Amino acid sequence: MIGERAASLEWRRPGQEAFQPLKSPMARDLANDCREGVAQLSSEAELIWQFFAKQFYYGQDTQLRFGDVDAAETLRRLLRMPLLVSRIVSRDGQPLARPAEPLRWELSPAASEQGDYTLRLVQADGTAVPPVCCVLPGAPTLYLTASAAFTGPRPHEHVLDIKGENRIPAPAIERTSGVAFLHSLGVELPARLRERVRIVPFQVAINCWLQPIWQGSEVEECVVEVAAEAEDGHQQTWTGHDWAGSKPGAAGKGSRDGGLITYYDTAILQEVPVLLEPLNLKPSTHAGQLTVRVTKKFPELFSAWLKTVPPHIKVELEGDLASFATPDVAGRVTLDATEAEIDWFDLRVVLHVSDATLTPEEIKLLLNARGRYVRLQGKGWRRLQYDLSEEENERLARLGLSPHELSAEPQRLHALQLADDAAKKFLPEQQVEKIQRRAGELKARVAPDLPATVTAQLRPYQLEGYHFLA
Numbered sequence: 001m002i003g004e005r006a007a008s009l010e011w012r013r014p015g016q017e018a019f020q021p022l023k024s025p026m027a028r029d030l031a032n033d034c035r036e037g038v039a040q041l042s043s044e045a046e047l048i049w050q051f052f053a054k055q056f057y058y059g060q061d062t063q064l065r066f067g068d069v070d071a072a073e074t075l076r077r078l079l080r081m082p083l084l085v086s087r088i089v090s091r092d093g094q095p096l097a098r099p100a101e102p103l104r105w106e107l108s109p110a111a112s113e114q115g116d117y118t119l120r121l122v123q124a125d126g127t128a129v130p131p132v133c134c135v136l137p138g139a140p141t142l143y144l145t146a147s148a149a150f151t152g153p154r155p156h157e158h159v160l161d162i163k164g165e166n167r168i169p170a171p172a173i174e175r176t177s178g179v180a181f182l183h184s185l186g187v188e189l190p191a192r193l194r195e196r197v198r199i200v201p202f203q204v205a206i207n208c209w210l211q212p213i214w215q216g217s218e219v220e221e222c223v224v225e226v227a228a229e230a231e232d233g234h235q236q237t238w239t240g241h242d243w244a245g246s247k248p249g250a251a252g253k254g255s256r257d258g259g260l261i262t263y264y265d266t267a268i269l270q271e272v273p274v275l276l277e278p279l280n281l282k283p284s285t286h287a288g289q290l291t292v293r294v295t296k297k298f299p300e301l302f303s304a305w306l307k308t309v310p311p312h313i314k315v316e317l318e319g320d321l322a323s324f325a326t327p328d329v330a331g332r333v334t335l336d337a338t339e340a341e342i343d344w345f346d347l348r349v350v351l352h353v354s355d356a357t358l359t360p361e362e363i364k365l366l367l368n369a370r371g372r373y374v375r376l377q378g379k380g381w382r383r384l385q386y387d388l389s390e391e392e393n394e395r396l397a398r399l400g401l402s403p404h405e406l407s408a409e410p411q412r413l414h415a416l417q418l419a420d421d422a423a424k425k426f427l428p429e430q431q432v433e434k435i436q437r438r439a440g441e442l443k444a445r446v447a448p449d450l451p452a453t454v455t456a457q458l459r460p461y462q463l464e465g466y467h468f469l470a
Contacts (some may be wrong), residue, residue: 103152109190209318214263329468346410395422
């Protein structure tokens, strides 16, 4: 139950209609009963009790005081659990309201250059926020009142008062650092200020190339260099932890030219850390470089990552890495059957590829890779994708073949298998006629009777198998 200064634990024993505060003596009894298996709690009650039991174990009472750091952390976790939405209530016993629209900062402009701007925290519709009991950081930030848990902007402790009006002199706002501060609050610039602000966006470019991990080494690493540049030449470089170089908003980064305020929009820069996470970049032995080791798993990792890069971020791929920007090699499949033994044929895959620059040896490597990447000398990483329709896939399956398992090695099949109509799509007409003629001869044979010593009743497929082997 959320009170004015603390959240307290209440319980309802069997036979009771209303919840009652759980005092320390009763909490000790409950702890013993739970430990001995006497008390049976619902899943929600068990979850809540585990949080409060920790508080109780360390000598505290059954309250989570808003001013206590550890208690606030426990409350923050409780409020974020969907299972407990109905179990966290106000003083009247009703579940806390969870407004969908977040709180926001409202800015009132200054009347003159010597006046003050005012900021205050309001609800989505502009009405005042009820008294806030505590602010719980996280994603998103939670603002807890006696009857509701609001989401809202990240708090600026020791800078802005969430409970009242914040007056800021106009000269402090009407400068580059002031505009950057308003942007960090998500506040729309008032018309008086907006007319004087020139917003300059950054363009992010990622450059990738390969190099040995040290001079003379055969082991390679992929260097990933990320730079951001504004239209006026203002630049920043990603270090793996932060953006280095000239920082937007500081002296020399923004300017006031004849009353015009230049602000560098860093929104696109915030996308980079999350975008690079899948690569798990590490510092290289070469100073200032971020790299990922080139291993067997590298091509699949790098190819999948490239697909996540949004179109407004430019990627430059040098050397063999440029092959990842080219389409996969498309392959059409035909089959060739060669008689190996009486009634048995060796079936080989004949591949017709879209890339005329590939040699027979390279095509064989791609075929044997079964859809995985292969690094080809002077051509980078390539992989084969079969150009097969759904019908063709079904025909191959009827022959016991799968595109994912095809290789340059021959597969031995019996004439009766190849006589299936599914093979007509892939085999030359002359081979089809030869195989079907041979299959017809096999089927025309008189089916031998079972030996007299076999007294069991064979199932149809067993009988066919006997005739096949005979």
